Amino acid sequence: MTETVLDLIGRGEKILQENGIETARLDSELLLAHVFQKERSYILAHFKDNISAITAARFDDILARRKNREPLAYITCNKEFYSLNFKVSPDVLIPRPETETIVDTALKLYDDETKMKVLDIGVGSGIIAITLAIHRPGWRLLATDSSEEALKVAGENVKAHNVEERIDLGYSDHFSGVCGRYHLIVSNPPYIPLGAGYVSPEAKLFEPHEALYAREDGLGSIREIIVRGGEYLMPGGRIIMEIGDRQTADVEKLIAEDGKGLKLEKIVKDLQGLDRVVVMTGIQDG
DSSP states (O other): OOOBHHHHHHHHHHHHHHTTOTTHHHHHHHHHHHHHTSOHHHHHTOTTOBOOHHHHHHHHHHHHHHHTTOOHHHHHTEEEETTEEEEOOTTSOOOOGGGHHHHHHHHHHSOTTOOEEEEEESOTTSHHHHHHHHHOTTEEEEEEESOHHHHHHHHHHHHHTTOTTTEEEEEOSTTTTOOSOEEEEEEOOOOEETTOTTOOHHHHHHSOHHHHEEHHHHTHHHHHHHHHHGGGEEEEEEEEEEOOTTOHHHHHHHHHHHOTTEEEEEEEEOTTSOEEEEEEEEOOOO
């Protein structure tokens, strides 16, 4: 018996629900849209269309991957961030809505007339650097990562968004490959403690652990940026960094005790009302 679009979506939803996936209906719709290479709106407008056996088989193939908790973004090789589309792969962390808080904070602090040198530590897929470059045409960015594979993905996204002339990509483990001083440093470092029980199966099984987990109860990379970041800031420059919502007190203590040339400016909450971004200011010379 020939299945319709609605039949296939319903079957996919049931299978995903049985495997504990909370967004089963939406994921089923998006998977079928990916098979058709169409937007989800197309699927929703064609519920009664019949599905060919070839299309159904393709859908079943990627449905099995999602059933096994492979993230939707890795299946479709795409993720939206700040209303922009980015290529993603298992070599990079999947963009998350809370990371938009870094971009929001930077854009509120500096208007579109500013001309600045910006450093992005741990560029991943390039979402932060590229979004800032698009919204602030006067900014020149160096975006670094300790993963050559991640830099390749970032390079593809830089090219796709036509910002090659303003973003330089380079290999660096934190500050190991960085020279000079910057008006602004941004970073979404790994900050999940090793062995944390609140990590989703998708992240635990498929996302790069070096981009998720950090030593020292999740504070290893954060500490590195706080301890050394002031060396790479121009006087009065800023560091805008994402943190875990349970790390505020530890981060404030690190800044006070180990943040050479830095002072805490503010903690910014994400859209869920959780502490998400720390803003540090370089202490003026003299």
